Amino acid sequence: MNAAGAVTGSGLSRSRPIVASLAVLLAASGCSVAGADPIGGGPDTLRIVLPEEPPTLEPCDASLTATGRVTRANITEALTEREPSTGRLEPALATKWTRDSATSWTFTLRRGVTFHDGSPFTAAAAAFSVKRATDSGIDCNVDGYIFTDSELTATPVDDTTLRVTTAKPDPILPLRLSFVEIVPTSTDPDSRVREPVGTGPYRIDKWNQGRYLRLKRFPGYWGKAPDFAAATYVWRAEGSVRAAMVTNDEADVAIGLAPEDGAGDRAVEFATNEVSYLRMDATKAPLNDIRIRQAVNYAIDREGLVTAVFAGRPTGQLVAKGVTGHNPRLRPWPYDPERARKLVAEARADGVRTDTTLTIIGRNGIYPKAAEAMEVVQDGLIKAGLKVRIKMLDVNAWLEYLLRPFPAGDTGPTLLQAQHGNQAGDAAFTMGQIYGSKGAQSSYGTAALDTLIEQAELASDGKRQKAFADAFTYQNDKVVRDAVMANMTGLLALSPKVRYRPDPATNDEMRLADMRRAD
Amino acid sequence: MLTLLRRRAVSSVVPLLVVVLGVFFLARLTGDPANLYLPLSATPEMRAEFAARNGLDDPLISQFGDYLGQVAHLDFGESLRTAQPAAEAVLRAFPATLQLAGWTMLLAIVGAVVIGSLAAYRPNSATDRIASFLSSTAASVPDFWIAIMGVLVFAVTLGWLPTSGTSGAAAWVLPVVTLLIRPFGVLVQVVRGAMVSALSAPYVKVARAKGASELRVVFGHALRNAAAPALTVAGDLAVGLVNGAVVVETIFGWPGIGKLMIDSVLQRDFAVLQAAVLLTALAIFALNILVDLCHALLDPRVRQRAAA
């Protein structure tokens, strides 16, 4: 009993050190959080709330949505600029351009432009930026997205003239160059920069990672000075919170909202380039039978989807109005469950194995209520007489199904939930990779369609438009690889302080200079 | 006490390694990050180059060896997503979580001790019933519901508090309250149960026989005896918070470790994930040691056993 323990001290006083150490712990963790977030800052500051923090502001990754919508046209600018509503290419840092030959272009650059660091904008900087974006070791996202397999060289002719040559003829080179953000030659060519220097109307003032990003009006900007002296970005993952921030006057602009987020009369709808669709794996039974693929199209209640699930307009093609190649005559498939049932029955009668279970590969968060949308599809297909299950995945797992090479193993016939947004404004950025039989995102194509695509890619102007439009029609009538669902409608919330008219590119490129004070 | 500390520190090394090893290998079971970080139209060459540059093409064992070697030099690798050192991102996020967790636990424990003791003071009384009902409700209401409703009511409708963010004391209210409710509910239940037993113990009668005030009886005598189960449960709840209060961090835009960890899993940002898990595991081990120390401080019998 009388064990010798090294026990000393009075009992009641023993709880004190715990309390004390807890207090020290809390105090030691400091007050670094409190008071570190300056959203606000007077009427001259524009407060914007994004769904996520940009991973980087690196200009050559500006084709990433999260980066581009902050960087592009605000911090850095390109030589050319596509007007999203009309699709026309406008001058930016280049004032005009001419095609010297099939593979060579000359750009005349704007005079009197300076970078945020005070250095002048010259053809050398432009050439440097093109090289950095397309031909360097830093794996620019722009390089993969815009310049997939085209090789180009940019050489300064004099201070204000730039010559760009391509290995193969490229009728839309100036459009491609609208994605190359121009940076000064002092930028590191071999590694990514998080906080770039550009020529844009705003420069980076402070980026407190995880909390906020503040831009300041650049007084040396060559164009018209924007209304707001500064802009502060913060990020909240929850749509309803973003909406609430605008109604609560904590933010002036909230983007990426869904109708159910409750922005009320602050909400502004706008058409986007995003089109939601289902990709059918036409190589596997029963989807290898065109009747089944048609039945899938008839079985999807597109009107119902845009009423109940997400905001959008039913459509029959992957590109939106305003993109070169959009075919205005192509109608969305009607909802005709009866016909779908008949087609499935016909195919079954012909020996098609319609009792094979189809797997819908969905991706959570691809658009609002993604899982519900797939439940609608599932419901329709089951009514048409098919067997369907849903598998919702996270982005990376889903990407393995989206991209070649497709996962080995027996997944059976799949329907892939996907969405495509043609940012660049030309169907060339859609057709090849999605419908070409070798396309990175293509599970099935036909030789005839490949030929149509190839011809269209080399055409220019009016011919180009028609060629792509025809290719879409051909796909829709003869191939039916997809069930295109809807052209998605974007939603943002604006405070009464701000006037802003969003356009189809707003999600990828949100120009602060277009945001005006309401008073 | 020091022996206990030293022994715990030593015995924590192997489990820490297991955590690191587990996270390392399991993370690599979740697919190739190249899909996420390369353009959709990336060629096989680009993928190969990506794998080589990020050291993902070596055999897993040698990758792990390299990783351990780096960690030994306090190099935790670079984030795929932001191209910044992973340690930087993690160290930036962790204090925010720690502060949130610290305040939450402090308030939850103090509140639960008061309410739980009050309820246990007269078992089955109206106070007890109400406290039990409210606390079990609190423990089971979904946190996101409280969070969003809190935003709607207190920020949008009443305008008393900011919706989110980290600026100023007012911004702490909603996150802390949201986070607090479940631990508080659970702890009230546990404290109440333990206090009911403690208050019916003979030594409580003895204390009353000495003329001790009820406060002294409850807090001086019964509470410390009731502390053991409550402390264990509180430790587990705190561990949950240190591991990241994902919902709260997501909804309120709190730049903490939970959101970072989720994002790095979903983004296959292995370096950040590993660094985050290593740091939180360290914190959890430290927390558990702290809990054990508290046990020892509160109960001489535990102390004696620890010293033996």
Added chain:
Amino acid sequence: MLQKATSEPGSTTVRRRWFALLLRDRFACAAALVLVLVALCAVLGPLLAGDLATRQNLRAPGRPPFGLDHGWAFVLGSDSLGRPVAARLLTAAGTTLAVAVPAVLCSLVIGSVWGMWAGYHGGWRENVSLRVADVILSFPSLLLAVVVLYVFSPSAASIVLVLAVARIPVYLRTARAEAAELRSRLFVDAARTFGTGGWATIRRHVAPSVLPTLLTVAALDFCFVMLAESSLSFLGIGIQPPDVSWGLMVAQGRQELQSAWWIAFFPGLAIVLTTVSATVLASWARMTTDPGQRWREGVRHSGWRARRSRGTSTEPAPGSAVSEPDPTTAPGGSRPLSPEQTTAADVLVVDGLSVDVHTPAGPVHVVRRVGFSVRSGETLALLGESGCGKSMTAHAVAGLLDPVAEVVGGQVRLDGEDLLGLGPRARRRLAGPGVAMVFQDALSALNPVLTVGTQLGEPFRIHEGVSRRAAKARAVELMERVGIPEARSRADAYPHQFSGGMRQRLLIATAVALRPRVLIADEPTTALDVTVQAQIMDLLGELRGEQRTALVLITHDLGLAAEHADRVAVMYAGTVVETGPVAEVFGKPHHPYTQGLLASVPAEQHRGSRLMSIPGSPPDPGAVPPGCAFRTRCPMARERCATHRPALTGTGDGRAAACHFGKELADA
């Protein structure tokens, strides 16, 4: 033969009794009802709802609740795909329980068994187990979920697996902590020395004490599991549509909290209700299974405030098992003491003290009009079998009754002042210097987590407001006084570091710290061996002499009473049946019960022997027969005994007995 040999109740009776107990608790009843309802839904839901739960209506999504125009299924509104929420709730119950129950059970069973094993054995087993728990806890469960999504295909089994693994450490650690705490207590050690196997000890001794806490945690875990399942469905490894669970409904409704609150609210409410019901039921089960707590069942606390103002009313509470009219008790009953006994020298006078215990079946009169008095320096033995109300009397006098017991009449006068009329504060001021108490089991009566120095010094801190240091010095003096060697160094030790006898000395020291005018010693030597017993009694005697304390010695040991008491009061069935000087009472009892007691012990073996051999057993306090309570065992019982309760009346020479034939016995 104190206890009637009752046969072990069969399991049906046990079940019925549980059911009866459940019915008595409206709160738990409601909870059980909810759970039964949920279970019914789980079984019948799919039958009732049919395909309503998956029938989409995209043209009319988000119908608000509480409209009856579209049938019962839409009474809780419809979701964003136009499916009726009520029908989905019904259908989802089964899926939800099919995930939540196995997940909670798995983690509970594995975690608690593992934890008890680890805590019981200690050493490396404990260490390894805890580190395993640490590893699981530090592991991001999301990563685990994504791995499962990748490696296995999502199914209910994988959800259960992920959730159960994530929760195991919680139970493991809780069970471990409690088991380790129990291990340090004596009884497990004792079981061990008797050679009981590890698992048997765990099952018999550890599990019953550990389970209540674990059940509370498990009940709360239901909601955790259901909600975790909903966040898993965000990742795609939750329940797969068209199946539906409450978690999935919450997850889908969450996005529409602002525009259509009902989509997430009703499944959320279902989760909360189920969890709260489980918690309420768990805490009820905890109360019911814990023998130490069961008496609290059905206790109403109306009496608390009433007790404070007690002292004026001496009417017995009406409506009880023994409320038959009893004419003989009238004035004499409340003043049972002969005049020469209530002299000015009486320090403590207990007069007509009645105590009720509240039970689910109504109040039980455990102490009825008890009266006695003690002078300073005198020892009164309160003698009786277990359950006769002597401890309850003592606790009532000391003001230490449990909340379920209530003084319903009488007075307790200390130096003429009625203690029962005092407010709690005034009462506390007298606890220590006025009335002090020595308890039976010294180990549990000393607080295990405070040093003995602190505990011994506490009376000084409370009543004299001295500093911590001064209190400790006084404590050391006290320890020396009661004969504890090396008192100065041992003041910093804890109760478990002392032997049984030493602990009893400590307890006595605490009681006499403030030189109380009355010291009540409740079976102070029961747990001790004979030599130590004598030492303790000698110590009490010394202190009584020294401090001129009036000592009330509560005991069932005739020998002890004979040796140490001046006077004796014999109690039976909650009343005093005989009082008088000890030698005379024992020499010539005036009550048949006292006679019986004495007859049961051979005279030369009084010391240490128990009261064993009166035929029959004392009545249950709830069922005391009318008339004389002893008549059923009394050899002298007559007709009159059945109708008239005898009052305690003087039989001469400072003696009194509560028997119709007291005088006859005195004169015989």
